[in-house]
Amino acid sequence: MHIPAYAHATIRAALPTVPTSRQVGALDCCLCGEPFGADRGAVPLGPTPTSGLFGCPACLTRLVRQARRARxxxxIQDAERARTEAAVWEARREQYLAGISSVREAAEAVTRLADEGTVEPLRIAWLLVSLESAYAWAPENVPEPPESVGSEDTTLRDEAFRLDLGMISARAAVANRLSYHLINQATPEEPELCAELECPDDCSGRHETESIDCGPDAIFEDLSAHGVEIERGQDTGAHVTVTTSQEPERALRSEDLIAVLSQCGIDADDTECLVSAAAVGLVAVAWRDGPLEEIREADGGPSDGEVLAQGVDLYRRARAALLAARDDGPEALLAFQAVASDLDLPWAGGSSFTLRNSGGPLKEFVENLDNRVWYTSKVMREQGWRVGVLHRAASAALIDPAHFGMPGWPDVVASAVARLAELDRSDAPPALADLQAVESALLKAPDRLGVAALDWLVGHALLDR
Structure with missing residues (x-):
């Protein structure tokens, strides 16, 4: 007779504690005590087939049936308990996930508000404090899955990780906002720059910035001033520097730069002319040349007229920043950098174009601009304001000696107006109707002609240099 394994415990529990000699001698059933005979066979229960205790088929069948029912x-009870535990676990799990998900969404909202700058700094600080409180409460009472459910579910860990990332972003955004708020609050008012920067009438004279690049070494120097010395690894030259092959890493010789300018007809002793050329050079190397070329080729890129108009506007800002840097230091260049790298600023000349919507390599564009401005600041800081201006003026003299702001621009305008007078202007924008007004605008502020007029002039190759 086969006895299934699940019945062993039931049969073992039914065995007598002290069997009789007849039961041990296989004469009587050890379960019911009835003698074995022709109608009642003996089934060995061990430990061997010929020794130990024996039971009759009727008793063993009854016990197997009993064990099966119990099993x-x-x-059924285990399944019901597992279902109950699973239901309770799912409810607690969903409740916990909803809690940390709401905190993560709050962190993302704080990050967005801090980046947008639409909420005042003090309120942003309080938002972070309340967010930190919610974050501190979020990990409380983390539910543990019961054994019946298992521990393969990684959702809790994944959501907690996403929450941590959201908190890191929120803290960084708020710290950045508050840091620049403190810096800007400490910045003195400079109403004399309002005209150059074309500020609105209600400008307080304090010109704030949202981005400052101090270079790779400033933090170590600043910490050293507070008694904190950090040993830096040796520069192996294997990394990419913030300068490019077009920016010399050796010290610049003012004599060489002056020679270049003289060769191009620029008087290095004429400060107005020198700064004007330096502004052209700064706009060219930091903004116009490089990644902007790829942005122009993109489907949503700017037209030639838009580039010209925005370049003229940035030239004025660069010139004002360079003049301010003479007295206030290289940090004054950040005013130009902030506008030139603004991805959401509509361009000059009445254009609606913004870099954000161009579809071009914006990250590379901003990095190139930051690096070029940083290098100019570095030269001014290490070798003086004049050397920095000479360097950028020499760049303009070599790259674009006939651009707006350069000595060769009036000749370009004279040629353009003369050729314009000979053209059929029936399809030209109204801004090009008055030739004297066109000439005056081209000489003083080409962007005021508007993008449509500049596109028409460029399209007819009138401003080719």
């Missing part, structure tokens, strides 16, 4: 009932 089935236990399985």
């Amino acid at each position: 089935d009932a236990r399985l």
Whole structure:
């Protein structure tokens, strides 16, 4: 007779504690005590087939049936308990996930508000404090899955990780906002720059910035001033520097730069002319040349007229920043950098174009601009304001000696107006109707002609240099 394994415990529990000699001698059933005979065979229960205790088939069948019923009932109970535990676990799990998900969404909202700058700094600080409180409460009572469910579910860990990332972003955004708020609050008012920067009438004279690049070494020097010395690894030259092959890493010789300018007809002793050329050079190397070329080729890129108009506007800002840097230091260049790298600023000349919507390599564009401005600041800081201006003026003299702001521009305008007078202007924008007004605008502020007029002039090759 086969006895299933699930019945062993039930049969073992039914065995007598002290069997009789007849039961041990295989004469009587050890379960019911009835003698074995022709109608009641002996089934050995061990430990060997010929020794130990013996039971009759009727008793063993009854016990196997009893064990089966107990097993089935236990399985049903286990299944019901597992379902109950799973339901409770799912409810607690969903409640916990909803809690940390709401905190993560709050962190993302704080990050967005800090980046947008639409909420006053003090309120942003309080938002971070309340967010930190919510974050501190979020990990409380983390539910543990019961054994019946298992521990393969990684959702809790994944969501907690996403929450941590959201908190890191929120803290960084708020710290950045508050840091620049403190810096800007400490910045003195400079109403004399309002005209150059074309500020609105209600400008307080304090010109704030949202981005400052101090270079790779300033933090170590600043910490050293507070008694904190950090040993830096040796420069192996294997990394990419913030300068490019077009920016010399050796010290610049003012004599060489002056010679270049003289060769191009620029008087290095004429400060107005020198700064004007330096502004052209700064706009050219930092903004116009480089990644902007790829942005222009993109489907949403700017037209030639838009580039010209925005370049003229940035020239004025660069010139004002360079003049301010003479007295206030290289940090004054950040005013130009902030406008030139603004991805959401509509361009000059009445254009609606913004870099954000261009579809071009914006990250590379901003990095190139930051690096070029940083290098100019570095030259001014290490070798003086004049050398920095000479360097950028020499760049303009070599790259674009006949651009707006350069000595060769009036000749370009004279040629353009003369050729314009000979053209059929029936399809030209109204801004090009008065030739004297066109000539005056081209000489003083080409962007005021508007993008449509500049596109027409460029399209007819009138401003080719």
